[in-house]
Amino acid sequence: MYEEPGCFDPNNSMAEGVYSGFAQAMANNQKQFEENLELSAEELSYHHHNHQEDTSVSAMELELQKYLSFNVENCDNNTYRSHMMQQVVDDRNQLLSYDHSNWNTGDIGFTQTPDLLNLFQLPRCSLLPNSSISFANSNHDTTPLGFIEDLPASDSTSVLYDPLFHLNLSPQPPLFRELLPSIPHGYNLPTSRSDANSLFGDERDSNGVKAYQDEDGGMLEFTRDMACIVRGSGNGKKKKPFTTERQRREHFNKKYTALRNLLPNPSKIDRASIVGDAIEYTKELLRTVNELKLLVERKRCGRERIKRHKTEDDAVGDVEQSYSGSLRSSWLQRKSKDTEVDVRIIDDEVTIKLVQRKKIDCLLFVSKVLDELHLDPHHVAGGHIGDYYSYLFNTKIYEGSSVYAGAIANKIIEVMDTEYAATPSTATSI
Amino acid sequence: MEETISPEMEFLGSASDALCIAQARRRQVYDDNSMYKSKNLHAERRRRQKLGDRLLALRSLVPIITNMNKATIVEDAITYIQMLQRNVKVLSDQLLEMDSLSVQEDEEPTRDEINASEQMKKYGIKEDVKVTGIDGNKLWIRVVFEKKRGGITKFLEASTSLGFELTDTNVTTSKGAILVSSCFKGIYGNALGVEQTKKLLQEIIRNM
Numbered sequence A: 001m002y003e004e005p006g007c008f009d010p011n012n013s014m015a016e017g018v019y020s021g022f023a024q025a026m027a028n029n030q031k032q033f034e035e036n037l038e039l040s041a042e043e044l045s046y047h048h049h050n051h052q053e054d055t056s057v058s059a060m061e062l063e064l065q066k067y068l069s070f071n072v073e074n075c076d077n078n079t080y081r082s083h084m085m086q087q088v089v090d091d092r093n094q095l096l097s098y099d100h101s102n103w104n105t106g107d108i109g110f111t112q113t114p115d116l117l118n119l120f121q122l123p124r125c126s127l128l129p130n131s132s133i134s135f136a137n138s139n140h141d142t143t144p145l146g147f148i149e150d151l152p153a154s155d156s157t158s159v160l161y162d163p164l165f166h167l168n169l170s171p172q173p174p175l176f177r178e179l180l181p182s183i184p185h186g187y188n189l190p191t192s193r194s195d196a197n198s199l200f201g202d203e204r205d206s207n208g209v210k211a212y213q214d215e216d217g218g219m220l221e222f223t224r225d226m227a228c229i230v231r232g233s234g235n236g237k238k239k240k241p242f243t244t245e246r247q248r249r250e251h252f253n254k255k256y257t258a259l260r261n262l263l264p265n266p267s268k269i270d271r272a273s274i275v276g277d278a279i280e281y282t283k284e285l286l287r288t289v290n291e292l293k294l295l296v297e298r299k300r301c302g303r304e305r306i307k308r309h310k311t312e313d314d315a316v317g318d319v320e321q322s323y324s325g326s327l328r329s330s331w332l333q334r335k336s337k338d339t340e341v342d343v344r345i346i347d348d349e350v351t352i353k354l355v356q357r358k359k360i361d362c363l364l365f366v367s368k369v370l371d372e373l374h375l376d377p378h379h380v381a382g383g384h385i386g387d388y389y390s391y392l393f394n395t396k397i398y399e400g401s402s403v404y405a406g407a408i409a410n411k412i413i414e415v416m417d418t419e420y421a422a423t424p425s426t427a428t429s430i
Numbered sequence B: 001m002e003e004t005i006s007p008e009m010e011f012l013g014s015a016s017d018a019l020c021i022a023q024a025r026r027r028q029v030y031d032d033n034s035m036y037k038s039k040n041l042h043a044e045r046r047r048r049q050k051l052g053d054r055l056l057a058l059r060s061l062v063p064i065i066t067n068m069n070k071a072t073i074v075e076d077a078i079t080y081i082q083m084l085q086r087n088v089k090v091l092s093d094q095l096l097e098m099d100s101l102s103v104q105e106d107e108e109p110t111r112d113e114i115n116a117s118e119q120m121k122k123y124g125i126k127e128d129v130k131v132t133g134i135d136g137n138k139l140w141i142r143v144v145f146e147k148k149r150g151g152i153t154k155f156l157e158a159s160t161s162l163g164f165e166l167t168d169t170n171v172t173t174s175k176g177a178i179l180v181s182s183c184f185k186g187i188y189g190n191a192l193g194v195e196q197t198k199k200l201l202q203e204i205i206r207n208m
Helices: A013-027 A030-050 A052-073 A077-090 A100-106 A113-127 A145-153 A157-169 A174-192 A196-203 A206-231 A245-262 A271-311 A362-372 A405-422 B002-014 B018-061 B070-101 B104-123 B151-161 B194-206
Strands: A329-335 A339-346 A349-356 A375-385 A388-397 B128-133 B138-146 B164-174 B177-186
Touching: A245 A271, A245 B070, A271 A329, A271 A405, A271 B018, A271 B070, A329 A405, A339 A405, A349 A362, A349 A405, A362 A375, A362 A388, A362 A405, A362 B151, A405 B070, B018 B070, B104 B177, B128 B194, B138 B151, B138 B194, B151 B164, B151 B177, B151 B194
Parallel strands: none
Antiparallel strands: A329 A339, A339 A349, A349 A388, A375 A388, A375 B164, B128 B138, B138 B177, B164 B177
């Protein structure tokens, strides 16, 4: 029965009350409006008779009634209509003095209106100095939609809409303020089907229309805010972020380049490659983190064990300090302009693959690096293959060294690059 | 592309109606465009799918996710990668710190070195140098020496300083000895004879 517009978060009940009401209004049948038209004319006259002394107040009341009628519209229109007619006739004199409390209790039957009622209660207290304003006609659900539609026909309509407009723009308690803007928004929609639009156009100056549009954006903003708050996500952008598609695209591309800048081996610039590289890099980072954690753990265990041994006066050092149960494994690749390094570690064996484009004396430099990093080369093989110099180093980590894959790769690349930069193009004597 | 075109071809082949032929003719006119279009379309579709698949894969890696749309996938990945990088830095700093505190390492290598020379003696491996000439000024060497920490580096350094370059190289360690078999080249075009090279190498090994 109630249709919630998809743009807002249903968790906020207050907003829901209003929005769902207008969703309903939007979903209402045109037919119902027309049916109400006939009644509305009579009511209009009635209302105006009664409220002539205070047109603004009365108009506001009528507006409020209209809002309520929106909500109630989908309930039993026919029965209520007749009921209302009768009440209008009977209680004409009591309209202004209708007790507000009655209003509250009387509306329990309507599942929707309590929300709206609560809504209106707040502003009512703060806004309206005249507490005599009653929601008397709330029981009469159909202060009809048609009433609004009928307005263009009558002269007094202008009076009716002014206070509404006034309501929107006057400083109000924030709660009502936030919600009220939505009301005319919803208000607009059914009336747009009729000629009421022109009325709005007439009555509002350009400011008014703008106000509606702003509020429209404001409404969206509000709901999006709510959505953000509810989800607890740090989306960062609260307002409708991009006015043009181009801005959106640019922002999007900036994100991609930002991602690319994080990556150590950026190659292509197209999105698919960036994402692919990011995937590989993320996996590599995870491996590195695990490896480092393991190393730290081992170190700590080793130190503790050593301390224990010292206290126990054990002369022989514990060789197995480095084993903490799990196998250390890690792998990463680094690329620079001319060099490509692949480092794989399993337990204490490190395999380094090096591919070098330019002619540098790789063997010597890498061997030095290995010594620095406490790696013991067991096997080295490689040479000149096509355009490249490719070498494979099988090394073992000396006991006690806590070198990790990232460090190895970075160091090698660094050395390669510096050495290449240092040596001018060497004489090729092939 | 083949699949899309062939049904049309079949259609053309089996057409007997005037209507069919007319349709086929019309289709032929479109065919050129549609062929290119469909090729492009397929390529574009594949490209988009590739990107989509990869984005999903990226998303599956990142644990902290907010919304499920393309923009946020990239955003979340950025934050996650940055977080991981920070973790790596913290951990590696921690490791460095621990390293600086510990004084463990000095004891271990000496033991290895002791083992090496013992092993060599045990297996009867002797230090050795063999040099042969290959065409041009290429030489091929085979050197065996005792394994030491940084031994290979020393050997390489010495060779380089003498103007030699090891091209296709193979270095193996076994039983406490290091075997180097490599192509030896004179960088500066020196055509050192085999004997001279051999002597030099022996000298190097002796001084290691």
